[in-house]
Amino acid sequence: MTLTGAPADADTTRLLALLAGRADRHSLPGPCYTDSALHEVDLRLIWQRQWVFVGSVAEVPEPGDYVTVDLGSASVLVLRDDDGQVRAFRNVCRHRGARLVDGGSGSVGNIVCAYHRWTYGTDGRLLHAPQLPAGTDLACLGLRTVHLREVGGLLFVCLAADPPGDLDAVAAVVAPYLEPHAIGRTKVAAQIDLVEGGNWKLTMENNRECYHCDGHPELLGSFFPTWGLADDQVPDRLRADHDRYLLAEADLLRRCDLGRLPHTLAEDLVDRPVGFRIQREPLDGAGESFGPSGERLVRRLLGDLTDARLGRLSLHVQPNTWFHAQADHVVTFAVLPVAVDRTLVRTTWLVHEDAVEGVDYDVDALTAVWRATNEQDAEFVALTQAGVADPGYEPGPYSEAEDQVDAFVRWYTHRIEEEVTR
Ligand code: FES
Ligand SMILES: [Fe+2]
Numbered sequence: 001m002t003l004t005g006a007p008a009d010a011d012t013t014r015l016l017a018l019l020a021g022r023a024d025r026h027s028l029p030g031p032c033y034t035d036s037a038l039h040e041v042d043l044r045l046i047w048q049r050q051w052v053f054v055g056s057v058a059e060v061p062e063p064g065d066y067v068t069v070d071l072g073s074a075s076v077l078v079l080r081d082d083d084g085q086v087r088a089f090r091n092v093c094r095h096r097g098a099r100l101v102d103g104g105s106g107s108v109g110n111i112v113c114a115y116h117r118w119t120y121g122t123d124g125r126l127l128h129a130p131q132l133p134a135g136t137d138l139a140c141l142g143l144r145t146v147h148l149r150e151v152g153g154l155l156f157v158c159l160a161a162d163p164p165g166d167l168d169a170v171a172a173v174v175a176p177y178l179e180p181h182a183i184g185r186t187k188v189a190a191q192i193d194l195v196e197g198g199n200w201k202l203t204m205e206n207n208r209e210c211y212h213c214d215g216h217p218e219l220l221g222s223f224f225p226t227w228g229l230a231d232d233q234v235p236d237r238l239r240a241d242h243d244r245y246l247l248a249e250a251d252l253l254r255r256c257d258l259g260r261l262p263h264t265l266a267e268d269l270v271d272r273p274v275g276f277r278i279q280r281e282p283l284d285g286a287g288e289s290f291g292p293s294g295e296r297l298v299r300r301l302l303g304d305l306t307d308a309r310l311g312r313l314s315l316h317v318q319p320n321t322w323f324h325a326q327a328d329h330v331v332t333f334a335v336l337p338v339a340v341d342r343t344l345v346r347t348t349w350l351v352h353e354d355a356v357e358g359v360d361y362d363v364d365a366l367t368a369v370w371r372a373t374n375e376q377d378a379e380f381v382a383l384t385q386a387g388v389a390d391p392g393y394e395p396g397p398y399s400e401a402e403d404q405v406d407a408f409v410r411w412y413t414h415r416i417e418e419e420v421t422r
Pocket of ligand 1: 093095096098113115116117118
C-alpha cells in the first residue's frame with residue numbers, strides 16, 4: 001500500500017515493516033507482542049483512535065455512578081449525569097491536571113478535584129473554582145469530553161477528535177439482535193477483573209478460536225467445540241459433536257423464527273474500523289445457557305423473553321470485546337491494555353434488574369464456567385507470551401480453525417496502515 005500524509009516515526013515504520021513481512025496466515029513476529037516501543041504505537045494508533053468497549057449501561061445505573069477505564073496513559077471517566085445521560089470525559093482536572101477520579105468505579109454527587117477542590121457537575125461543567133481572578137470564564141473550563149456511543153446498552157468510547165465514522169452503521173445491524181435481551185433493563189450480578197500475563201493481541205487471538213477448546217472442560221458442557229469450523233472442516237473426532245450441533249441449530253432456528261429473533265450471521269471483521277461479527281448460535285445439552293450441561297442459570301429471563309432455549313447471541317467487536325447473550329443472562333468481556341505484556345480482562349455478568357440473588361440466581365453458579373474458562377485462557381496467553389518473547393520463536397501457520405485469528409490480525413494491520421495516513 002502507498003502511504004501518504006506525515007512521515008511515520010521510527011517505531012511505527014518498524015511496526016509497518018514487521019506487519020508487511022508477516023507470512024500469509026501466520027502469527028505475528030515476536031516484537032509485535034513484546035516490544036515496549038511498538039506497544040506505544042498500539043496505544044496511539046489503536047487504543048486512542050478506535051472505538052473501544054468500556055462497559056454497559058448497567059454499570060452506571062444511577063445519576064453520579066461512574067466507571068473509569070485506562071487506555072495507556074489516558075484515563076476515561078464514564079458517568080451518568082443528573083439527567084440520566086451517560087457521558088465520557090477525560091479524567092484530568094482543568095486546573096493543573098490532577099487525576100480527578102482515582103480509578104475503579106463508584107458514585108459521586110459532583111466531581112471534586114482532591115488537589116485545590118475545583119468542582120465539576122456530572123455534566124462536566126465547572127461549578128466552583130476558588131480564588132480565580134475576576135472575569136475568568138468558568139464555562140470554558142469544563143471537563144474535556146470524550147466521544148461516547150451506546151449500542152443496545154453497550155458503551156463504546158473513542159479518544160480521537162474524529163472517531164471512525166462507521167459505528168452507527170454497525171449499530172444499525174447489531175441493535176436488533178441485542179434488543180430482546182434488554183440490556184437497559186439489567187443489573188450487574190458480578191464483575192471480575194483478571195490480569196493476563198500477555199500482550200492484548202494474544203488475548204484477542206486466543207478468544208477467536210476454539211482450536212484449544214479441549215483446555216476448557218467446564219465450557220464444553222455447553223459450548224460446541226466445532227465453533228469456527230465450516231461443515232467440511234470438521235475433523236472426524238468432532239463429527240458426533242457436529243451432528244448434535246446441526247440438530248440443535250435446526251431447533252434454535254425454529255425458535256428464533258417463532259419469536260421473530262434475528263439469528264443469521266452478519267460479519268465484517270477486517271475492512272471496517274468497527275470490525276464485528278454477530279450470530280445467534282445453539283448451545284449444547286439443554287441449549288439454554290452456560291450451566292454445567294447447558295441449563296439456564298437465572299430463573300428470571302431477560303426483557304420479555306419467554307423461551308429459555310435461545311442458545312447464545314455472540315457479538316465480537318474489534319479491537320477489544322466479545323459478548324454472549326443468552327435468554328437468562330448476558331456476559332460481557334472488556335479487554336484493556338495494562339502493559340506490553342499485561343492485559344486486563346474485565347468480565348461482567350448481567351441479569352434482569354428484578355432478578356433476586358439467592359432466589360433467581362446464585363453468583364457462584366452463574367459465574368462458574370467463565371471463571372474457570374478465563375483462568376484457563378489466562379494460562380494459555382501467559383504460555384504464549386513466554387514463547388513469543390523467546391529468541392527461538394518463529395511465527396507459525398494458522399490451522400483451518402483459526403480464520404478469525406487471521407481476521408483479527410489483518411484488521412489490526414489495516415488499522416495501523418490506515419491510521420498512519422490520517
Ligand atoms: S489540579 Fe485540580 S483543582 Fe488544582
Ligand atoms: Fe479459550
